[in-house]
Amino acid sequence: MMRDIPPQAKKALGTLNARGFEAHLVGGCVRDLLMGEVPKDWDIATSATPGEMQDVFACFKTFETGLQHGTILALVDGLPLEITTYRTDGDYSDNRHPDKVTFTRSLHEDLVRRDFTMNAIAMDSAGKVADSFGGIRDITAKTIRCVGEPDVRFGEDALRILRALRFSSVLGFGITESTSASIHKNKGLLRNISYERVLAELTKLLCGKDAPSVLREYADVVCVPIPEIEPMIGFDQRTKYHHLDIWEHTLETIRNSPSDPVSRWAALFHDIGKPQQFSADENGIGHFYGHAEASADIASKVMRRLRFDNKTCGTIKKLVSGHMVPLNLTKRSVKRLLNRYGSEGLRQLFALLRADRLSVAPEFSGRQHAEVDEAERLLEEIIAEAACFSLKDLAVNGHDLVALGMRGKQIGDTLRVLLDAVIEERVENEKGALLEAVKENLANPMAS
Numbered sequence: 453m454m455r456d457i458p459p460q461a462k463k464a465l466g467t468l469n470a471r472g473f474e475a476h477l478v479g480g481c482v483r484d485l486l487m488g489e490v491p492k493d494w495d496i497a498t499s500a501t502p503g504e505m506q507d508v509f510a511c512f513k514t515f516e517t518g519l520q521h522g523t524i525l526a527l528v529d530g531l532p533l534e535i536t537t538y539r540t541d542g543d544y545s546d547n548r549h550p551d552k553v554t555f556t557r558s559l560h561e562d563l564v565r566r567d568f569t570m571n572a573i574a575m576d577s578a579g580k581v582a583d584s585f586g587g588i589r590d591i592t593a594k595t596i597r598c599v600g601e602p603d604v605r606f607g608e609d610a611l612r613i614l615r616a617l618r619f620s621s622v623l624g625f626g627i628t629e630s631t632s633a634s635i636h637k638n639k640g641l642l643r644n645i646s647y648e649r650v651l652a653e654l655t656k657l658l659c660g661k662d663a664p665s666v667l668r669e670y671a672d673v674v675c676v677p678i679p680e681i682e683p684m685i686g687f688d689q690r691t692k693y694h695h696l697d698i699w700e701h702t703l704e705t706i707r708n709s710p711s712d713p714v715s716r717w718a719a720l721f722h723d724i725g726k727p728q729q730f731s732a733d734e735n736g737i738g739h740f741y742g743h744a745e746a747s748a749d750i751a752s753k754v755m756r757r758l759r760f761d762n763k764t765c766g767t768i769k770k771l772v773s774g775h776m777v778p779l780n781l782t783k784r785s786v787k788r789l790l791n792r793y794g795s796e797g798l799r800q801l802f803a804l805l806r807a808d809r810l811s812v813a814p815e816f817s818g819r820q821h822a823e824v825d826e827a828e829r830l831l832e833e834i835i836a837e838a839a840c841f842s843l844k845d846l847a848v849n850g851h852d853l854v855a856l857g858m859r860g861k862q863i864g865d866t867l868r869v870l871l872d873a874v875i876e877e878r879v880e881n882e883k884g885a886l887l888e889a890v891k892e893n894l895a896n897p898m899a900s
Contacts, residue, residue, distance in 0.1 A: 456485060460531035461494045464509075465577040471508050473500040474538075474559060476574035476582065483570045486581075486591055487623075496535045497574065499557045505535055521553050538562035541608065560584055567605055567612045568619070569597045594625045602634030610641035614653035617670055621660025632669075639673040650677045651758040658716035664703040671699070677758065680750050681720075683727035690738030695813040698726050704811035710803050714764065718771040718804050721751035748773035767797065775804050779823045783839070786830045787875045790841040795831070802828050840874045840881040843867055847883040848890075856890060866890060 461477065468475035475498040481491035500508060502522050515525040522537030540561050542552030556562065559574060559582060566572040569587040581588070590597050596616055598605040606612055613635050620627055627635070642650065654677070657663060667674060675682045684698040694701055702723055709719040725746030731739050748769045755765040770793070777789070789798050802824055809820035840846060846867060853863045870886055873879040879889050 456490070458494065458531055460528040461496070461533060462577060464496055464526060464528050464533050464535065468496075468498050468500060468505075468508055469577060471500070471504075473498050473504065473508070474557075474576075475499075476559060476576050478563075478574045479566070479571050482573045482575045482581070483587070483591060485575070486573070486588060494531070494533050496533055497538055497559070497562055498535060499538055499559075501537055501555055505537065509535075522555055539565070541565050564599060565608075566599055567609070567615060569599055570619075570625075572599050594623070595628055596620055596625045596631060597628045598631045598634070602631045603638065606634055606638040606641060610638065611645050611649055611653065613638060613642060613673065614645075614650065614657065617666050617673065618653050618657040618660065621657045621663045621666040623660075624662050635670065635673060639676050642673070642676045647677070647757060647759045651760065654678075654758075655713050655717070658706065658720060659711045659713060661711070663716065664707045667706070668700075668703055678754055680724055680754055684724060687727050687730075688738075689726075689740075690732060690736060693812050693816055696811070698723055701811050705804075705807045708807035708810045714767055714771070714800060715803055715807075717751075717755075717764075718768050718775075718800070719807055721747055721754070721768065721772050722775050722804060722808060723747055724750050724754075744773050744776040767800070770797065771801055771804050774801055775808060777801070777805075779805070779827050781823065781826050781830065783830055783834055784875055784877065786827060786834060787839065787841040790831070790834065791871070791875065794842075795835055798831060799828075802831070840871070843871055845881070846871055846874065846886070847881050848886045852883070852887060853890065856887070 457477070465475045465477070475496055477485075477494065478497040479495045481494050484491040498505065502519050502524065505524055505526075506514060509524070509526045509528075513527040515527075517523055517525045517534070518536075522539050524535055526533050526535055537555045538557060538559060538561065540554045540556055542554070563572045563574060563582070563584060569585045569590045571587070572583075572585050573587040574582040576582075585599050586597075596619055598612075616627055616631065616635060619625060654674070657666060660666070671681065671685055681699070684702060687698040689696075689698060689701070696704065702720060705719045705722060706716055709715045723740075723743065725748070726740045726743045729740045729743040729746050731741065733739060751772050752765065752769050755768065760768075774793070779785070786798075789801070793801055805827075806821060806824045809824060810817050812820065834841065838845075848867075848870065850863045850867065853866055858866060870879065870889065873889065874881045874886075879885055
């Protein structure tokens, strides 16, 4: 394992040791090393106080990222390392931050305050591991267990509730019975956590390999920040096309989606408006007219509340609102979709359509899946041909129309009509042919 530790981290540990201080790798990086994974971040805990750390690393560039909590960021030969003084925490009156931090020289006292046993393991510069709480045992058993009393851990920092779910989803670990019971019991504490932090954890959870099973088991927890999910749970769709209720269908759609944030959030939201759009015909068959737009509207409200950035919010809303688009398997139809979504956006939409259609009743999923395959084939063919599907692809532009005497709104209107004609293959995308079409129609609505 020591060979997997970057030389910069070893150097930082050695620098602290040379000055007479204890220093250990701690937390997620040790967990990842023990699992045979490559850590993304390297955290160090030390017996040195913040002032002593600044003195030790005076020859390196440092940043006071959390000095009041004993943390500095040291840039060691280009690698950022978060280095924190051993500490004990006081009460957590806001269920998120300690009211008081006390620095200590004891590694054990520092580890006992941590969230889960798998994250309460330390490793020194020689590779010796300190594991006071059975973290290695739990990693081997693929188990998430709180350090000490779960109610206390979650009361200190309610975000740990979502961290447990996120770790379970990403790592494929189970959650012990006592920790799980405490999660359900203390879920209301999530209301004390900022939406930005909730969004970060939920996004990682959604992108995990076991997201569907975690969402199923802890739906009541996820409904705290997203109560709009609750009406989907157990909602019988009453149609031959769906063998699952809305929530179970949604979980299957997530399972069948690419594991990137946009795809997974779009899958979670795509049918969230179905319950409010439900109607039954005279035969008792369920219908959900307009549910795509309703789902997009609800998704937009949720995303604004969770503080999504505007670009991601717009992308997901557009995918959700378009997930019922009919697939007319012609190049003209696909070009129109390309014009609306762009190549990247249309690939994302097709991924959502595939995931959605794979999650319907088995007797219908095969044919619907094949339709998406054919639409994707046409998409790639159009792109390979460099076919025109947007205004920027047109062989003429606004300057060409100005030269013909056009002004203002007339230019944009004409370009859009020309694009429509090219997509419909009524006019070749060639400058001379397009200008001739304009000249021949200056007196008709094309020029109005």
